[in-house]
Amino acid sequence: MRFADTxxxxxxxxxxxxxxxxxxxxxxxxxGRTETLFAVGNGYLGLRGNVEEGRxxxxxxxxxxxxxxxxxxxHAEEAFGFARVGQTIVNAPDAKVIRLYVDDxxxxxxxxxxxxxxxxxxFRTGSLSRSVEWRTPSGKRVLITSRRMTSFTDRHLALIDYxxxxxxADAAITISSQILNRQDGRDEYRAGVPEAPAGxxxxxxxxxxxxxxxxxxxxxxxxxxxxxxxxxxxxMTIAVGAQHSIVTDNPFTESGSIGDDLAKHIYKVQATQGxxxxxxxxxxxxxxxxxxxxxxxxxxxxxxxxAAELGVAEIFAQxxxxxxxxxxxxxxxxxxxxxxxxxxxxxxxxxxxxxARTDGGGVAAKGVSGSGYGGHYFWDSEIYVMPFLTxxxxxxxxxxxxxxxxxxxxxxxxxxxxxxxxxxxxxxTINGQESSAYYAAGTAQYHIDADISYALMQYVAATGDxxxxxRGAIDILVETARMWExxxxxxxxxxxxxxxxxxxxxxxxxxxxxxxxxTNVMARANLEAAAKAVDDLQVHQPTExxxxxxxxxxxxxxxxxxxxxxxxxxxxxxxxxxxHPQDSAFLEKELWDLEHTPEDRRPLLLHYHPLVIYRFQxxxxxxxxxxxxxxxxxxxxxxxxxxxxxxDPLTTGDSTLSAVVQSIIAAEVGYHELALRYFRAALFVDxxxxxxxxxxxxxxxxxxxxxxxxxxxxxxxxxxGGKFSFDPRLPDGWTALTYRVTLxxxxxRVTVEHDAITFQVEEGEGAEVSVRGQSVRISAGEPVRVPLxxxxxxxxxxxxxxxxxxxxxxxxxxxxxxxxxxSLDVDEDDSPIxxx
Numbered sequence: 001m002r003f004a005d006t007x008x009x010x011x012x013x014x015x016x017x018x019x020x021x022x023x024x025x026x027x028x029x030x031x032g033r034t035e036t037l038f039a040v041g042n043g044y045l046g047l048r049g050n051v052e053e054g055r056x057x058x059x060x061x062x063x064x065x066x067x068x069x070x071x072x073x074x075h076a077e078e079a080f081g082f083a084r085v086g087q088t089i090v091n092a093p094d095a096k097v098i099r100l101y102v103d104d105x106x107x108x109x110x111x112x113x114x115x116x117x118x119x120x121x122x123f124r125t126g127s128l129s130r131s132v133e134w135r136t137p138s139g140k141r142v143l144i145t146s147r148r149m150t151s152f153t154d155r156h157l158a159l160i161d162y163x164x165x166x167x168x169a170d171a172a173i174t175i176s177s178q179i180l181n182r183q184d185g186r187d188e189y190r191a192g193v194p195e196a197p198a199g200x201x202x203x204x205x206x207x208x209x210x211x212x213x214x215x216x217x218x219x220x221x222x223x224x225x226x227x228x229x230x231x232x233x234x235x236m237t238i239a240v241g242a243q244h245s246i247v248t249d250n251p252f253t254e255s256g257s258i259g260d261d262l263a264k265h266i267y268k269v270q271a272t273q274g275x276x277x278x279x280x281x282x283x284x285x286x287x288x289x290x291x292x293x294x295x296x297x298x299x300x301x302x303x304x305x306x307a308a309e310l311g312v313a314e315i316f317a318q319x320x321x322x323x324x325x326x327x328x329x330x331x332x333x334x335x336x337x338x339x340x341x342x343x344x345x346x347x348x349x350x351x352x353x354x355x356a357r358t359d360g361g362g363v364a365a366k367g368v369s370g371s372g373y374g375g376h377y378f379w380d381s382e383i384y385v386m387p388f389l390t391x392x393x394x395x396x397x398x399x400x401x402x403x404x405x406x407x408x409x410x411x412x413x414x415x416x417x418x419x420x421x422x423x424x425x426x427x428x429t430i431n432g433q434e435s436s437a438y439y440a441a442g443t444a445q446y447h448i449d450a451d452i453s454y455a456l457m458q459y460v461a462a463t464g465d466x467x468x469x470x471r472g473a474i475d476i477l478v479e480t481a482r483m484w485e486x487x488x489x490x491x492x493x494x495x496x497x498x499x500x501x502x503x504x505x506x507x508x509x510x511x512x513x514x515x516x517x518x519t520n521v522m523a524r525a526n527l528e529a530a531a532k533a534v535d536d537l538q539v540h541q542p543t544e545x546x547x548x549x550x551x552x553x554x555x556x557x558x559x560x561x562x563x564x565x566x567x568x569x570x571x572x573x574x575x576x577x578x579x580h581p582q583d584s585a586f587l588e589k590e591l592w593d594l595e596h597t598p599e600d601r602r603p604l605l606l607h608y609h610p611l612v613i614y615r616f617q618x619x620x621x622x623x624x625x626x627x628x629x630x631x632x633x634x635x636x637x638x639x640x641x642x643x644x645x646x647x648d649p650l651t652t653g654d655s656t657l658s659a660v661v662q663s664i665i666a667a668e669v670g671y672h673e674l675a676l677r678y679f680r681a682a683l684f685v686d687x688x689x690x691x692x693x694x695x696x697x698x699x700x701x702x703x704x705x706x707x708x709x710x711x712x713x714x715x716x717x718x719x720x721g722g723k724f725s726f727d728p729r730l731p732d733g734w735t736a737l738t739y740r741v742t743l744x745x746x747x748x749r750v751t752v753e754h755d756a757i758t759f760q761v762e763e764g765e766g767a768e769v770s771v772r773g774q775s776v777r778i779s780a781g782e783p784v785r786v787p788l789x790x791x792x793x794x795x796x797x798x799x800x801x802x803x804x805x806x807x808x809x810x811x812x813x814x815x816x817x818x819x820x821x822x823s824l825d826v827d828e829d830d831s832p833i834x835x836x
Contacts, residue, residue, distance in 0.1 A: 008343075008688035018341045021687075023119040026132075028110050032058030032695025036686060037346075038121050039369040039698070040128050040148060041353040044155040044361070045285050046368025049121075049128065052098040052146060052162060056110045058695050060182065062092045063368045065361045067287045068375060068430045069212045070234040073437050081417050083437055087430040089364070089375025090212055093181040093227055093240045093261075095283040096148065098162050101174040102136050107144070115141065123349045124327070126152060126319045133167070141167040151315065152322040155357035156303045158283040159315055165276040173269040177281055179227055179242055181213060181261035213238070215260040216293040225256065225263035226300050228293035234431070239296035241284045243304040248277040282307040289431075326352055328762070329747065330392040332710050333738040343683045344710070347703040350686075351388055354700045355396050362403045362430075363700060370697020376428040376435065379448040379506075380701035382455035383630070384657065388707040390459045391741040397459050398468060404452050405473055407432040415483055418443075422482030425449055440511040440610070444504035446487065449480040450522035454630065457529045461722030464744040470544040474533050478552050481530035481562045484523045488565060498568045505582065506657070507623035509604065509613045513583035518627040520569050525631060527566035531559050579646045580639065582624050592618035594652060603654035603691075619647065621655035625665050629712070632668075633720040641669040656685050660705025664713035667729040676731045679709045711739050715752055725770045728752040728788070743767045748778060758785045 013025045027034060035058055038049030048061040071086045100107040115133040122129065127149040134142045143165045151157040164173060210232070217228030217239065226241035244265045246252065252269040269277050284303035286296040307315060330348055334341050354367030362377035363385050381400060389397035404425065410432035411423035418424060426434035427442045436442025456476055460469050469477075488500045500523060505516035534554060538545040548554055572581045581587045592613075601607045605620070624647050628640050635643075644665050653659055663678035685702045686694040711717045714737055716728035724743055730736070730752050737752045746764030750757065757771060759778040766779040771786045778784050 008684040008690075016338050016342050017120075018338055019123050019345065021121040021123075021342070021346055024117065026109055026114060026117050026119075028056075030689075031056070033686075033689050035059065035061070036369055036694050036697055038119060038128055039353070040121070040126070040150045040158075041368040042150045042152050042155055043353065043355045043357040043363075043368065044359065045150050045158060045357075046353070047096050047148065047150060047158060048370065049119075050096065051109050051130070052096055052148075052160065053100050053107045053109060055106075055108055059091075059371065060094055060097075061370060062094045062096065062285075063089055063371070063375065064092050064238065064285055064287050065358060065364060065368050066375075066430060067092060067231075067236055067238060068234055069208070069231045069236075070431070073435070075437065082439065083434045083443065085433050085435060086437070087234075087374065087376070087433070087435045088208075089371055089430070090231060090236075091182070091371065092238060092285065092287075093179050093213075093229070095158070095179045095240055095242050095281075095285075096160060097178040097180050098146075098160070098279070098281070099174075099176040099178065100144065100164065101176075102140060102142055102166075102171050103138060104172070104174070105136050105138070107134055107142075121346075121349075123345050124320065124323055125149075125316065126323050126352075127316065136171075140169045140171055142171075143167055147316075149316070149319055150353075151319060152326075152352070152356050153318045154303065154306070154315075155359060156284050156286055156299070157307055157315070158285070159307070159312065160281040160283065161278065161312060162281065163276050163278040164271070166271050166273045168273060170270075170272050173267075173271045173277060175267045175269070175277070175279055177242065177244055177265045177267075177279065179225055179240055179263040181227065181229070217297050218258050218260065218263070219297060220256055220258045220263060223254070223256070223265060224301075224304060225258055225265060226297050227258070227261075227263055228297050230293060234289075236287060236289055237291055237293045237296055238285070238287045239293060239300045241297070241300035241304055243282045243308060245280045246278065247280075248275065250275050250277060252277075280312055323352075326356075326393075329740060329742065330388075331738075331740070332707065333736075334734060335736050335738075337734060340680075340683065343687055344706065346687060347683065347706040350698050350700065350703045351385070351707070354698065354703070355385065355389060355393070355400070358396065358399055358403070360399050360402055360406075363400060364430075365700060366697030367700045369700075370695070372693065372696030373428070374430075374435075376430055378428055378701075379445070379451040380657065380704075382448075382451045383626075384660070384701035384708070385704035386455040387458065387712075388704045390455075390462045391711070391743075394459070394463045394465070394742060397463075398465065401456055401459060401468075401473060404456075405476060408475060408479065412479060415479075420483050421486040422484075423449070423476075423479035424483055425452055425480075441504060441508040444502070444512050445506070446483075446500075446503045447505060447516075447519045447522055449483055450519070450526040453477055453480050453526040453529055454522060457525075457533075458719060462719060462743060466540075469533060470537055470541050474537065474548060475552060477526070477530035477533050478548070478554060481527050482558075484527055485558075485562055485565050488523070488569075490568075496568050497570045498565045499570050505623045506626055507582065507619045507621055508655070509616075509618055509620040509652075510582060510586065510623075511610070511614060513585065515570050515572050515584045516623075517572055517580050517582055518623050520571060521627045521631045521634065524566045524569040524571075527562040527569075531563040531566070534559050577646070578639075578642045580624055580627075580643055582619075582647070586617060589615060589617045591650070592616040594618065594649070602652065604652060605654060617650055619651040619658075621653070621658035622647070622651055622661040622665075625651075626661045629661055629664050631720075632718065637669070640665060644669050644671070653681070656682070656691055656699040656702040657705065659685075660702065660709045660713075663709045667713040667716075668727075672729055672731060675713060675729070679706075679713065682706055682709060707739075710737065711741065715739055715750060716757075717741060717750070723770070724767070725772075726750070726757055727772050728757055730754050743769075746778075753788075755789050756785050756787050758783060760784075 035048045044065050046063045050057050050060050068087045068089050073086045113135045119130045127147050129147045132144045145163045147161040213229035216230050219226045223244040228239040230237050250269050250271045254267050256265045284300040286299045363381040364375050365373040411425045415424040425448050427445045428436045488498050501514040503519050504511040505518040659678045659682040663675045666675035685699050716726045718725045746767045747762045749760045749762050760783040761780040
């Protein structure tokens with residue numbers, strides 16, 4: 001497990017601000033990381049945190065959710081049913097470029113003499129601002145200030161304010177604002193047929209060696225420039241437009257030019273000391289799968305017209321108002337912990353940037369902050385991101401589920417290709433087709449069907465939106481249940497038992513196994529949910545039930561078969577060890593010696609052949625432990641403790657999906673200090689670049705998991721079967737924790753203290769919950785405080801972190817595995833220790 005060895009951030013360079021990420025020194029060596037950390041996005045459009053003038057950098061990226069190119073997957077050895085079409089997000093034309101010249105000397109941040117510098121990503125205003133004082137080679141001091149944002153209220157709009165002022169001399173200034181079409185961060189045009197990234201790393205996106213975007217349109221006039229393209233293979237279309245304006249009392253001229261891949265608007269200014277020059281650049285991006293470029297050009301025109309009518313001040317005011325509402329619904333407060341508070345809000349802000357304006361699209365693993373994982377959507381969305389959306393932004397959650405619903409036909413076709421009934425959703429995709437070239441750790445993760453169904457039913461239970469289910473979303477439940485009932489089989493000994501063989505669970509270090517516990521537990525829930533939903537529809541909405549029968553030919557006998565399969569699902573358990581095997585053969589394997597595996601051989605997937613890893617008891621990420629969380633009402637407290645103690649030392653944490661789940665269950669079973677260490681490890685995944693790939697984009701699932709670790713872990717919130725319960729575990733050293741959850745239209749403010757939990761209705765009429773088994777009714781205007789002392793079971797005398805080192809071999813002997821220490825080098829009051 002990766003933990004930070006020192007204070008996660010250099011606090012001289014990154015001072016603590018609970019409502020912003022601030023940088024006071026420009027860093028050359030870690031530009032990839034800071035380009036990610038300071039990216040701005042709205043779920044549809046994302047601009048990486050490159051400086052406007054930047055020539056050097058890790059990746060000059062602008063990404064649009066779902067805008068991708070396709071390419072044929074070339075397998076070294078072919079087999080029927082292998083994924084055939086690869087999909088990779090396209091680095092869209094970059095409209096944030098603004099070149100600055102003073103007396104024809106360019107500002108190049110990596111080479112310039114910088115006298116002062118500050119960059120600020122503000123979580124309340126939703127903007128990235130920057131102030132730079134530059135001394136030119138001739139000794140003139142120049143102040144450059146800028147603001148940029150992608151709009152949460154207009155998903156197609158971005159805005160850049162750029163101001164230059166001479167501080168001690170007059171000079172000739174040239175500002176060249178550009179739209180530059182470059183691929184993968186390079187100025188040359190490379191795209192089309194992919195090649196692997198330099199150095200093996202399956203987490204990175206492919207690069208391209210042929211041209212991706214074919215020019216289809218260009219238009220300019222009156223300071224406005226629009227370029228249009230169509231991708232070579234996928235046929236997607238895009239239009240990018242920019243409108244310019246200038247405010248200055250200095251004399252100036254302006255000119256422009258446009259080509260297939262470069263549009264420039266140039267201001268030449270005879271600048272006087274102390275007289276500022278302010279250039280505003282409104283930018284619009286529109287993409288589509290089938291719409292002609294000419295129509296997208298018209299749409300970009302309308303977006304820019306609307307921005308001009310609103311004006312810069314109003315656009316930023318609308319952004320602030322949107323975020324005021326967002327934080328009202330979503331904020332998590334950790335009083336007295338400024339370091340953790342800042343990091344928490346950065347993670348929550350990233351969730352807004354990855355999801356807010358998906359508007360029927362998916363949530364990519366990196367959102368729109370980078371090209372990592374090729375811009376694909378995974379099961380991460382449903383298990384790690386959807387809970388946050390369901391309980392803080394139900395309309396966004398509904399849109400994400402509609403995105404999966406629109407993929408249902410493609411999932412049916414994929415199931416047929418794999419000789420199954422029903423539907424099988426792709427493990428990784430952009431356009432609905434499976435694009436995982438390595439089936440063992442990809443396509444074989446059939447559990448994605450159950451994950452999507454789980455997220456759907458969690459949403460319906462939390463919101464009461466039965467209409468969404470009845471009007472078509474129930475088809476997801478039906479078709480996934482059909483797949484499970486067809487995939488599994490019956491084995492009769494003394495009892496009938498339903499098995500599922502030949503699948504891969506969440507742990508990608510163990511593939512194509514029989515009776516993976518996570519898969520079986522989640523498939524059982526899927527089958528039960530489908531049967532209940534069809535029965536309820538027949539009773540409560542007979543008209544919609546008849547439509548369902550007509551649409552999918554559902555029969556009572558079929559529903560009964562789902563119910564029976566779920567009731568008799570095989571749930572592996574080893575009575576000798578008292579644990580649930582991860583799969584039927586997992587406990588028979590040799591144990592990997594993690595204690596003596598050097599750090600330079602981690603993560604394992606980059607240094608060992610898959611067959612080597614597959615022979616051992618070693619986990620990339622929590623598998624059984626994740627099942628303990630999602631289906632926690634199906635396991636006893638004793639089982640959770642035993643399973644956690646067995647699997648935790650075997651888990652490498654090579655996946656960023658792991659720490660948050662380990663934190664939640666560690667808190668539940670009594671390892672409170674360990675829970676806090678795992679939480680901190682998840683909290684700083686990107687901020688401290690703990691997995692050394694933050695340059696490829698934000699780990700969006702981990703940011704969602706941070707919310708879950710706070711709400712479900714320390715906050716003790718659970719939602720099994722639509723019954724909302726609370727059993728909090730506040731870490732030592734924290735005085736309180738406050739978070740919000742929206743339950744069937746009522747937003748509750750939940751405040752956890754060591755001796756009590758308090759509920760207050762912030763919006764809506766009220767809610768019925770339970771606290772450690774005690775029923776509690778909360779009504780509007782009547783806060784309820786429930787004492788916690790002496791209530792409910794606690795695991796007393798829980799081992800300390802350094803004692804959590806043991807698990808048993810298959811023969812019952814003890815394995816000792818060390819868990820690295822997390823030290824943030826902070827004082828007890830959580831203030832940072834100065835860094836040399």
